[in-house]
Amino acid sequence: MQATQTIWHNGKYKPWAEATTHVMAHALHYGSSVFEGIRVYEKEGRPVGFRVREHMQRLFDSARVYRITIPYTLDELVDACHGVVSRNDLNSAYLRPIAYRGYGSIGLAPKDDLPVDVAVAAIEWGAYLGEEAREKGARVCVSSWQRVAPNTIPAGVKAGGTYLSSQLISMEAHRLGYDEGLGLSADGTLSEGAGENLFLVKNGVLITPPQASSILAGITRDTVIRLAHAMGFEVREQALSREALYTADELFLTGTAAEVTPVASVDDLDIGCGSRGPVTQRIQDAFFGLFSGDTEDHFGWLEPIAADRAATDRVASAS
Ligand SMILES: Cc1ncc(COP(=O)(O)O)c(C=O)c1O
Structure with a gap:
């Protein structure tokens, strides 16, 4: 994996190498994390996020099932998505938001002392299956x-x-x-x-x-x-x-x-x-057309990434 410069971790933008967690973190032992994958495409020379809010809503829904309380709002995490794209000067990216039970007590059923840590990383990632x-x-x-x-x-x-x-x-x-x-x-x-x-x-x-x-x-x-x-x-x-x-x-x-x-x-x-096949090709064309501009974004799925860093500082400065 190609490192980028900056990761948003627990409310702060940190250098890639410093966004780490303890080996005794609950999630590492028991799989108690929820996460998302979000793509940012380059459209007309600018980065646009694809269905960012829907992905974030799914992150919160996943967390709810496992009773993981995410200590940020959906808007704050959407801001963090914008922030890692602009801070890493990316025009296209794969975003990886994750919320996980961190370092505290080791028992299976989490106790109150167990924090929920949250991060949003951005990497460059091409076609997954080649x-x-x-x-x-x-x-x-x-x-x-x-x-x-x-x-x-x-x-x-x-x-x-x-x-x-x-x-x-x-x-x-x-x-x-x-x-x-x-x-x-x-x-x-x-x-x-x-x-x-x-x-x-x-x-x-x-x-x-x-x-x-x-x-x-x-x-x-x-x-x-x-x-x-x-x-x-x-x-x-x-x-x-x-x-x-x-x-x-x-x-x-x-x-x-x-x-x-x-x-x-x-x-x-x-x-x-x-x-x-021909139907697959038509579906593929319609899908990728959203980012080339050949397919009209009737559903409002594309979200231009804020170039202005201050706009994405809401949660970083609040912490
Ligand atoms: C098991 C599984 N099914 C389906 C999907 C496709 O979901 P989405 O289109 O929201 O990325 C994914 C990818 O996230 C997945 O991991």
Whole structure:
């Protein structure tokens, strides 16, 4: 990972190397963190954040489920997002806000002395599954590891501990020579990729597993659903069998990191033409068009990053 200069940590802008935490921090031992991934794109030479507030709202929602009280407001954390982009002189970035149980008592159930630490980092990050996959499609496999069952760990919450499941799926896929792994839910229906939602195209209809299929309800997934509706596509959220993968006309993955990535093959079976399909290409064009200006931002998803540092100092100076 390429370090940037400045990280926002517990209300202060600090040099990258000083934004550290104690080895006895609760989150390090028990996975008790909640986090987000947010992209900032360069549009007309200026950085614009993509659906920053929705991501931050999801951070607060994730924290609520685990009863983690974030000691900042949503506006303050949005300011911190702006601040790390402008202070690091970035025109495009991947932002990583995280709230985690810090250093205090070691017991599982957190006591009052346990702080909640919060940070927002900004890094430069290109295509998650590679430039080639973005053009030609990724090679994926169905994992032998299933997603977490709904009554175990909530898959709809973006918490650090949940990503042990994603790591098993992704590591197995890489070990076997694939770009990414897909998880089945506990009932054997399709769930999602290790870090992406899944869309299938069949007879011109877009189909994606519902929230009940142990998915994280992705903000990119929602973006694609809305763009596809606006383009006149029918979109269904429905439970899907594993075999539906192998007989799909097209498949693609969505996520903040993966953006919109076509799937070329699953378990070594070519999907459609074995490359990016025409519907996927139209969805990809509409998505990336938001940042080139070819797609109108009807939903108000883009947020210009404040160039003025003072505007992002609200929380830094308050602490
Ligand atoms: C497990 C999982 N599913 C889906 C997604 C896609 O979510 P989003 O589009 O909000 O980034 C992600 C990425 O954050 C993820 O980690």
